[in-house]
Amino acid sequence: MGKRPLPPLSVLRAFCAIAETGGFGRAAERIGQTQTAVSHQLAQLEGWIGGRLFDRGRHGARLTSLGARLHPAIAETISKLEVALHEARASVSVQTVSVSVSPEFSSQWLASRLPDFCQRHPEVELKMAVGYQRPVFQPGGLDLAIWLGRAETGLVQEELLMDEEFVVSSPALSKQLPPRHAIMAAPLLRYAGMRHTTLDWQRWYEQVTGASSEADPPFDIAQAVASSRLFETCADMLEACRQGQGFALVRSSLVADDIAEGKLVRCFVEVQPAAVSYNLLYLPNALLNPSAALFRSWLLSQVRSSA
Numbered sequence: 036m037g038k039r040p041l042p043p044l045s046v047l048r049a050f051c052a053i054a055e056t057g058g059f060g061r062a063a064e065r066i067g068q069t070q071t072a073v074s075h076q077l078a079q080l081e082g083w084i085g086g087r088l089f090d091r092g093r094h095g096a097r098l099t100s101l102g103a104r105l106h107p108a109i110a111e112t113i114s115k116l117e118v119a120l121h122e123a124r125a126s127v128s129v130q131t132v133s134v135s136v137s138p139e140f141s142s143q144w145l146a147s148r149l150p151d152f153c154q155r156h157p158e159v160e161l162k163m164a165v166g167y168q169r170p171v172f173q174p175g176g177l178d179l180a181i182w183l184g185r186a187e188t189g190l191v192q193e194e195l196l197m198d199e200e201f202v203v204s205s206p207a208l209s210k211q212l213p214p215r216h217a218i219m220a221a222p223l224l225r226y227a228g229m230r231h232t233t234l235d236w237q238r239w240y241e242q243v244t245g246a247s248s249e250a251d252p253p254f255d256i257a258q259a260v261a262s263s264r265l266f267e268t269c270a271d272m273l274e275a276c277r278q279g280q281g282f283a284l285v286r287s288s289l290v291a292d293d294i295a296e297g298k299l300v301r302c303f304v305e306v307q308p309a310a311v312s313y314n315l316l317y318l319p320n321a322l323l324n325p326s327a328a329l330f331r332s333w334l335l336s337q338v339r340s341s342a
Contacts, residue, residue, distance in 0.1 A: 060270035
């Protein structure tokens with residue numbers, strides 16, 4: 036065996052996630068990281084090995100012959116390691132907090148900030164449930180939920196982010212738009228989970244435009260939506276938008292970093308308040324768990340610093 040240090044476990048997990056989901060965006064959502072971080076980790080592994088592990092194309096990422104040989108061994112090793120570590124932790128007292136969060140919020144807002152929580156509180160095991168299911172609070176289950184919408188009766192609700200809805204595009208596409216009727220100049224982009232976020236192209240268009248003038252060229256928003264390209268995840272849609280493939284209707288909190296870094300721009304002046312906000316939900320006694328109280332305090336501080 037060589038003396039060169041092995042790649043970190045996070046790099047190997049990213050490799051397996053890409054192999055098992057077939058795409059960088061889906062892999063990022065699975066492991067709760069950004070798509071950029073996943074790409075960097077794969078580059079690190081390919082550099083360590085000295086060969087390509089994936090062929091990248093329009094339809095995602097496919098394992099090369101080298102990657103296909105490597106994946107089963109790495110996946111099995113990680114599985115065995117996880118079992119051994121969890122069994123060891125189960126034999127001692129462990130501080131845990133279980134949090135439910137939507138895929139968009141996880142990949143576009145929370146993932147880049149979580150390393151800070153882990154560095155500050157290495158003694159806390161953070162369990163993340165990523166999905167669109169309405170959170171169910173039961174003994175031994177969820178402690179906290181970041182939910183787009185209001186709380187049910189009996190739950191504590193703390194508002195996290197006041198969002199706006201607007202349309203973004205790549206900077207290059209924005210510069211090419213005509214001064215009038217620019218919405219007709221590029222495809223509309225959607226992703227499968229948009230209905231869970233209450234983002235709706237037709238509602239947005241009708242609310243910001245009102246009644247159209249007879250002199251305006253006809254634009255059938257329903258037809259434009261029907262023919263729009265549908266992506267599997269929000270991360271996939273935003274990556275296509277960054278590449279100039281069309282317009283994306285977004286919530287402000289989820290693209291703040293992209294806009295700050297100049298990867299996306301607001302391409303129209305029309306903007307409207309979001310119909311619902313992201314809220315932190317929990318049972319009245321949830322903060323008796325010290326780890327849940329720590330995560331809540333940390334989350335609220337992150338929200339304040341991003342405002």
